Amino acid sequence: MNGDFTYCNPTKLYFGKNAMEGLNKELPKYGKNVLLVYGGGSIKRNGVYEQVIAALRANGKEIFEDAGVMPNPTIEKVYEGVARARAAKADLILAVGGGSVCDYAKAVSVSVHCDEEIWEKYFLRFEDVSCEVVPVGCVLTMVGTGSEMNGGSVITNHKEKLKIGHVFGENVYPKFSVLNPEFTFTLPKYQMISGIYDIMSHILEQYFSGTDDNTSDYIAEGLLRSLIHSAEIAAENPRDYEARSNIMWTATWALNTLIAKGKSEDWMVHMLGQAVGAHTDATHGMTLSAVTMPYYRFLLPYGTAKFARYAVNVWDVDPAGKTQTETAREGLCRMEAWMKKLGLVMNLTDLGATREMLDGMVQSTLIMEGGYKVMTAQEIRAVLEASF
Numbered sequence: 164m165n166g167d168f169t170y171c172n173p174t175k176l177y178f179g180k181n182a183m184e185g186l187n188k189e190l191p192k193y194g195k196n197v198l199l200v201y202g203g204g205s206i207k208r209n210g211v212y213e214q215v216i217a218a219l220r221a222n223g224k225e226i227f228e229d230a231g232v233m234p235n236p237t238i239e240k241v242y243e244g245v246a247r248a249r250a251a252k253a254d255l256i257l258a259v260g261g262g263s264v265c266d267y268a269k270a271v272s273v274s275v276h277c278d279e280e281i282w283e284k285y286f287l288r289f290e291d292v293s294c295e296v297v298p299v300g301c302v303l304t305m306v307g308t309g310s311e312m313n314g315g316s317v318i319t320n321h322k323e324k325l326k327i328g329h330v331f332g333e334n335v336y337p338k339f340s341v342l343n344p345e346f347t348f349t350l351p352k353y354q355m356i357s358g359i360y361d362i363m364s365h366i367l368e369q370y371f372s373g374t375d376d377n378t379s380d381y382i383a384e385g386l387l388r389s390l391i392h393s394a395e396i397a398a399e400n401p402r403d404y405e406a407r408s409n410i411m412w413t414a415t416w417a418l419n420t421l422i423a424k425g426k427s428e429d430w431m432v433h434m435l436g437q438a439v440g441a442h443t444d445a446t447h448g449m450t451l452s453a454v455t456m457p458y459y460r461f462l463l464p465y466g467t468a469k470f471a472r473y474a475v476n477v478w479d480v481d482p483a484g485k486t487q488t489e490t491a492r493e494g495l496c497r498m499e500a501w502m503k504k505l506g507l508v509m510n511l512t513d514l515g516a517t518r519e520m521l522d523g524m525v526q527s528t529l530i531m532e533g534g535y536k537v538m539t540a541q542e543i544r545a546v547l548e549a550s551f
């Protein structure tokens with residue numbers, strides 16, 4: 164394990180078919196005014212909304228609603244949420260939905276008592292929170308981002324063509340999250356597999372970096388094997404509880420800081436995907452799948468040993484009689500075949516991107532320095548071009 168680190172994850176999880184009982188245990192801990200945050204209405208169609216309202220009423224809460232959080236939430240919507248939270252004097256922000264709703268709730272939570280310009284402070288200057296944070300709780304309905312147990316908040320600014328994530332500290336993590344896998348059964352297949360790929364990408368972003376022997380990488384390989392197995396079952400039968408519950412639990416552990424401990428990380432697939440998202444507003448997981456293969460084929464020569472290990476330990480490639488590069492390449496071929504079988508988007512055209520957007524997408528790509536190769540603008544352009 165490289166370096167010194169502290170590990171603490173303060174989010175309390177309630178998991179399983181009866182997870183909503185956890186909401187009744189948590190609500191008494193907070194004041195009367197609850198800002199109930201949700202998206203475009205899926206929770207009203209699948210019955211989750213009624214269950215949440217019943218719990219809030221049973222606990223004597225004053226309910227203030229903030230609906231219409233869009234996928235890839237915008238900074239304008241955050242400003243609106245801040246005004247609502249201030250008017251409500253919110254004691255708790257309860258996010259009911261997917262990563263977008265949870266991320267949005269966190270962005271509002273750190274802004275209610277902040278006098279500064281929040282886009283600039285948090286998303287351009289990446290400053291820490293210097294004001295009181297309104298507590299956030301979460302009832303998760305879409306699996307993928309890990310937002311239910313982390314400090315991540317990804318906000319889109321369409322005017323500036325930027326989609327940027329701020330990873331806040333433990334004081335901003337949800338205080339509790341309710342994870343009932345059955346709440347995810349109504350997700351359209353496109354969203355389900357997008358979420359599955361988001362999970363895989365989170366694990367790989369933390370895996371493809373470093374040459375040290377690190378426990379985090381062994382945990383990552385186990386999570387990947389579980390995800391690959393359960394994804395195939397869920398794609399065939401989305402109502403398979405065992406598979407969907409495994410995927411939900413894997414998502415949480417994929418991005419709650421555990422597998423990043425004691426090692427370096429890459430995150431360039433997300434930086435490329437977020438640039439694509441800033442220009443197309445496409446579904447997050449699909450922006451990642453569309454750029455993955457060109458990016459990893461570009462990266463492979465710089466991290467061949469790790470790609471070969473990935474091929475053997477995750478994709479069961481037999482290395483006998485092969486060079487390290489051949490083994491590594493075969494692993495990526497197996498991954499690509501699995502992605503296609505699952506139905507993931509494999510090119511940018513299918514996400515509404517055009518070649519005219521290329522220059523803009525290159526400019527919108529933040530360059531990270533933790534992986535096997537620090538990319539140049541030309542390399543970013545080449546990878547994006549190969550993704551069409």
Ligand code: NZQ
Pocket residue numbers: 201202203204205206209232233234235236260261262263264266304305306307308309310313314315316317318328346347348349350351354358361418433447448
């Ligand atoms: O808005 P509603 O009507 O609720 O519909 C949503 C939305 O259209 C729908 N949905 C959610 N649960 C459903 C459901 N439909 C039917 N049944 C259900 N049970 O699914 C659609 C997508 O929801 P969204 O929350 O946008 O998806 P996701 O969870 O993938 O979140 C994406 C956002 O999270 C960010 C992404 O960039 C993107 O903005 N990320 C957050 C991260 C973090 N906090 O750490 C890390 C990730 O890498 C990611 O960047």
Ligand code: ZN
Pocket residue numbers: 308361364365433447
């Ligand atoms: Zn992601």
